[in-house]
Amino acid sequence: MSAGEAEVVELDDATLRAWPLPLPERDGDKEERGRVLVVAGCRQIIGAAVLAATAALRAGAGKVAIATPESIARSIGTAVPESRVFALPERDDGSIEPDCMDVLEEIAPHVKSVLIGPGLPYVDATRDLAAALLETFAHAGVVLDAGAMGVVKARGRFASPVLLTPHAGEMASLEGREKDEIESDPIAAAVDASGRWNAVVALKGAITHIATPDTRVWRNSAGNPGLATSGSGDVLSGVIAGLLARGAPLEQAAAWGVALHARAGDRLAARIGPFGYLARELPGEVPALMAMLQC
Numbered sequence: 001m002s003a004g005e006a007e008v009v010e011l012d013d014a015t016l017r018a019w020p021l022p023l024p025e026r027d028g029d030k031e032e033r034g035r036v037l038v039v040a041g042c043r044q045i046i047g048a049a050v051l052a053a054t055a056a057l058r059a060g061a062g063k064v065a066i067a068t069p070e071s072i073a074r075s076i077g078t079a080v081p082e083s084r085v086f087a088l089p090e091r092d093d094g095s096i097e098p099d100c101m102d103v104l105e106e107i108a109p110h111v112k113s114v115l116i117g118p119g120l121p122y123v124d125a126t127r128d129l130a131a132a133l134l135e136t137f138a139h140a141g142v143v144l145d146a147g148a149m150g151v152v153k154a155r156g157r158f159a160s161p162v163l164l165t166p167h168a169g170e171m172a173s174l175e176g177r178e179k180d181e182i183e184s185d186p187i188a189a190a191v192d193a194s195g196r197w198n199a200v201v202a203l204k205g206a207i208t209h210i211a212t213p214d215t216r217v218w219r220n221s222a223g224n225p226g227l228a229t230s231g232s233g234d235v236l237s238g239v240i241a242g243l244l245a246r247g248a249p250l251e252q253a254a255a256w257g258v259a260l261h262a263r264a265g266d267r268l269a270a271r272i273g274p275f276g277y278l279a280r281e282l283p284g285e286v287p288a289l290m291a292m293l294q295c
Contacts (some may be wrong), residue, residue, distance in 0.1 A: 004210070006075045006191055011220045011259045016293045019254060020062075022247035023294070030252060033062030034112035034245030037104070037140075038238065041068040041076060041119040042094040046120025048146075050079045051279055052238035056115070057082055058283035059102040059242025059257070060290070065090075065107055069096055076132035095121050113141040113244035117148030122258070127151045134162070141244035141253070145237040149174060158198045159214060163250045165237050167204040191215050200250040202240075202258055210254045218255045223262030224269045231279030238260040239286060263289050285289045 009015060024033050036056040041049035049072075053064045065084045068076050071094075073087035086104060089097040114137045120126045130151040132145060142162040144151065149164050152174055172179040173191060182189045183205070190203040190211035202210045206225075210218040240257035248256065264285035268277040 006187065006217045007217045008187065008209075008217045008219050011222070011255055015218075015261055016256065017070065018252065019054050019252060019255070020294050021243060021290065023260050024246075033060055034202040034247065035063040035065065035110050036061045036241045037065045037067060037107065037109075037111045037114045037130070037137070038118070039067045039114065039116045039120070040234075041066075041072055042090075042121050043069065043071055044094065044121075045119035046072045046075055047231060047280075048155055048234045049078075050242070051283075052115055052118045053080045053083050053181070054280075055235040055238025056242035056245070057224075057282040058258070059239045059246070060287075061113075061242040064242075065111070067096075067104060069117045075279055093121065093123060093125075095123050095125035096129050098125055098132050100129075101132055104136065108136055109211040111140050112247075113138060113143070113241045115143045115145065115241035117143075117145030118237060120147045122147040122150065124150075127154060132157070134158075135173060141241075141250060143237055143241050143244065144170070145233065146170075152197055152199075155197075157196065161198050161200060161250055163200045163202065163238070163240065163244075164193075164197070165202045165204060165233065165254075167233075171203060174268040186219060187211070187219075191217060194207070200254050202254045203235075204258075208258050208262075210251065212251050212256060216251065218251075218258075220255075220258045220262055222259065223265050224274055225263060226267040226269050226275045226277055227262065227280055229277075232261075232265075232282065235279050235282045238283070260289050261288050 067086040069090035070087035077085040124149040127150040130148040168182040194211040243253035
């Protein structure tokens with residue numbers, strides 16, 4: 001099936017209610033809702049790890065662990081007291097040393113989803129770190145964001161599907177194409193990349209398209225320009241990782257994550273104004289939205 005033959009499903013309330021998220025048993029504990037590992041942050045962008053981890057918890061994950069450079073680990077642990085923090089060795093440029101999997105061996109068997117990328121620098125070491133994490137956490141659902149998406153240039157095609165969250169500029173860089181070309185036909189770009197990479201691709205924009213390797217496509221038209229703010233993408237990837245930990249498959253976690261993120265922005269825009277609300281305010285809207293859409 002080609003991109004032109006793909007059926008595009010709008011992520012409206014009816015679609016989401018007909019595709020409910022996994023719910024824990026009433027007597028289930030936090031382990032049942034899954035554990036997320038967020039690999040994020042650098043000395044210049046400490047808050048990305050905080051935003052992503054908070055969003056994962058707001059999406060209903062039972063536990064969150066944060067793996068981050070040792071120079072900022074204490075600060076992040078204070079900012080997200082609900083988390084467990086792993087301090088990883090770092091290089092002079094602030095990137096995480098890729099040869100650090102021994103630090104994470106203890107937690108690896110218990111992790112259900114891994115988010116790699118928020119706040120990590122766009123350097124080769126980040127790509128190598130992502131490759132090492134993909135091997136160590138092959139059993140888990142994986143979200144690649146920001147600099148970690150560069151691993152696709154080395155791999156070309158993933159052995160098992162992962163989830164990528166590029167905007168048009170990042171997609172153009174990964175594909176060696178022009179941004180205008182991606183923006184002119186985002187559905188074709190997302191479907192083509194998804195098939196070649198064996199990945200669920202959430203191509204972000206004013207309208208976001210989510211494509212799967214078998215050419216299924218969802219479109220989210222909700223949201224507003226205020227979502228284009230620093231840290232917003234970190235929140236989105238954190239929500240998706242939290243839904244993966246709860247047991248949602250990659251495409252459902254992506255679709256619901258994008259929809260919840262957009263609707264959170266719409267709620268804040270209605271209450272505060274169309275511009276000027278903060279990324280840190282988005283996660284707090286998510287629990288009520290999930291409850292409303294699953295009733």
